[in-house]
Amino acid sequence: MTDMTERFGAHEGDGIVRCDACPVLCRIRPGKSGACDRYANVDGNLVRVDPVVILQKSEHAVPFMGADWSGNPLRPQDLFVTGIGAGTTYPDYKPAPFIVSSLVEGVDMVTVVTEGIFSYCGVKVKIDTDRYLGPETATVRAQGEAVGHVTTSEYGSQMLSLGGVHHLTGGSKKEGRVTCDALMDLSNCKPVELAIDGGATVVVQAGRPPIVNGATEERMRVGCGSATIGMFAKQWHGKVDEVVVVDDHITGVLSEHQAGKLLDIADTGIKMKGRRSTPGRYFQVAQPGTGWGGTNISDPLSILGPFDPKEARPGTRMLMVSTTGEHAGYYVLDKALRPIEQDMPADLKLSVERIQENCEPALCTVLFMAGAGGSLRAGVTENPVRLTRSVRDAITRVTSGGAPVYVWPGGGITYMVDVTTMPDNSFGYVPTPAIVGPIEFTMRRADYIGLGGHEGFIRPVETIRGVERVKTIPWTPAHPWPLTPQVGAGR
Ligand code: SF4
Numbered sequence: 001m002t003d004m005t006e007r008f009g010a011h012e013g014d015g016i017v018r019c020d021a022c023p024v025l026c027r028i029r030p031g032k033s034g035a036c037d038r039y040a041n042v043d044g045n046l047v048r049v050d051p052v053v054i055l056q057k058s059e060h061a062v063p064f065m066g067a068d069w070s071g072n073p074l075r076p077q078d079l080f081v082t083g084i085g086a087g088t089t090y091p092d093y094k095p096a097p098f099i100v101s102s103l104v105e106g107v108d109m110v111t112v113v114t115e116g117i118f119s120y121c122g123v124k125v126k127i128d129t130d131r132y133l134g135p136e137t138a139t140v141r142a143q144g145e146a147v148g149h150v151t152t153s154e155y156g157s158q159m160l161s162l163g164g165v166h167h168l169t170g171g172s173k174k175e176g177r178v179t180c181d182a183l184m185d186l187s188n189c190k191p192v193e194l195a196i197d198g199g200a201t202v203v204v205q206a207g208r209p210p211i212v213n214g215a216t217e218e219r220m221r222v223g224c225g226s227a228t229i230g231m232f233a234k235q236w237h238g239k240v241d242e243v244v245v246v247d248d249h250i251t252g253v254l255s256e257h258q259a260g261k262l263l264d265i266a267d268t269g270i271k272m273k274g275r276r277s278t279p280g281r282y283f284q285v286a287q288p289g290t291g292w293g294g295t296n297i298s299d300p301l302s303i304l305g306p307f308d309p310k311e312a313r314p315g316t317r318m319l320m321v322s323t324t325g326e327h328a329g330y331y332v333l334d335k336a337l338r339p340i341e342q343d344m345p346a347d348l349k350l351s352v353e354r355i356q357e358n359c360e361p362a363l364c365t366v367l368f369m370a371g372a373g374g375s376l377r378a379g380v381t382e383n384p385v386r387l388t389r390s391v392r393d394a395i396t397r398v399t400s401g402g403a404p405v406y407v408w409p410g411g412g413i414t415y416m417v418d419v420t421t422m423p424d425n426s427f428g429y430v431p432t433p434a435i436v437g438p439i440e441f442t443m444r445r446a447d448y449i450g451l452g453g454h455e456g457f458i459r460p461v462e463t464i465r466g467v468e469r470v471k472t473i474p475w476t477p478a479h480p481w482p483l484t485p486q487v488g489a490g491r
Helices: 166-170 173-187 223-237 258-262 346-357 375-379 385-393 447-448 461-466
Strands: 037-040 043-048 052-056 079-081 098-106 107-118 119-129 141-142 147-152 157-163 192-196 199-205 242-246 252-253 275-279 281-283 318-322 328-333 339-342 364-371 397-400 414-418 428-430 434-444 470-472
Touching: 037 364, 043 461, 079 098, 079 107, 079 461, 098 461, 107 157, 107 339, 107 364, 107 375, 107 447, 119 173, 119 199, 119 434, 141 173, 147 166, 157 166, 157 173, 166 173, 166 318, 166 461, 173 192, 173 364, 173 428, 192 364, 223 252, 364 434, 375 385, 385 434, 397 414, 434 447
Parallel strands: 052 470, 242 318
Antiparallel strands: 037 043, 052 079, 098 107, 107 434, 119 157, 119 364, 141 147, 141 192, 147 157, 192 199, 242 252, 252 281, 275 281, 318 328, 328 339, 364 414, 397 434, 428 434
């Protein structure tokens, strides 16, 4: 049996093969590959260059070597064919390159495997840092080209939204190409340098710490300034009279905060700059930046007004600390009620270290997001909307390279996947430009037939041994085994 993808491609004169796996329709000379390097002309045949990646559940991996494989102890239900290297269905009405069946827990399961060509796709990037990367909606650039924007920040993280059809197709040719390159590299867990208009430069790599303006971020903050006061108030009680946790969003002040009130901490006469939200919680004490607590300050005293002489007393001890514990200072009021920096007592140093200890490592997270609710559904079924409904009803499981995905509620099949859970180099591209990513739909055979699937193309997974280009890798036990029948299927 030959690879299904080799059925495609048109033969022209002089041994040239026309690849029809995407709209570019490359004419490929013998021994050469097409524009995306994914297809080549091998002895006059159009061949998908990369191997099809198969996940193997067995604890003791046994080589599964394509044509040479002739019956090792592997059980069919322990093999999962991913879309990586599978080939595409373009121009869409063709059945998916692999539609394989296996018996799992007594249930006849079918997996429909393809590589999606995604013009509608992008990545959502979470960057664990308090440092200010740039204003919301600011343009994010790679190699000088606009590839996305800053979106709303989350708890301890700055968020970017990159790619999307607007940048892939709506700008210049270079913008589309650079966007495609950036998306592919980020999705393949490679580092990409991004520059934000009016903000910072950040090197993003999935699963690695961000590098902001050349400095590697170590810690994600323990919480906002107010939360930090709440968490550590008791540990500070009796060791210091006042604590200010500096935060660009919500700066906390111990003596005014509810946590301090419940501990009977006396007023200190402190006066904060910024806008008081509720007792002991202040907004906008400074401008955003890459200094203390995501503000632009390097001197924490700059966010204080003069102490109130009616309440303040000389000798008042004050700790100022950032939300990661990266910055900290200890001050004592002099006779003129001016805070004077002094060496920090050992027990307060310990409390700063406790803040640091409670910070998680700062990482970049890259979620690939794409719409699979369009034409690629025709490779699965002749009645595409039934696939959409089947996914929505949890009858069909969607995976990407065998990794679990989150499918958005509502119309279409819009999914997100953490790229670090996928096999290496799962993503490719075509120069239209668009990203090529693996996608698999798994369901009971009866359901597949019921939704109008290409029944005549189903073949037992064991027949994959006839495919020459196969690479078997171990399944990650932390993930659900993608062949397990869906709980929600109810049949
Ligand atoms: S870009 Fe790649 S997939 Fe598209 S036609 Fe050329 S070789 Fe085929």
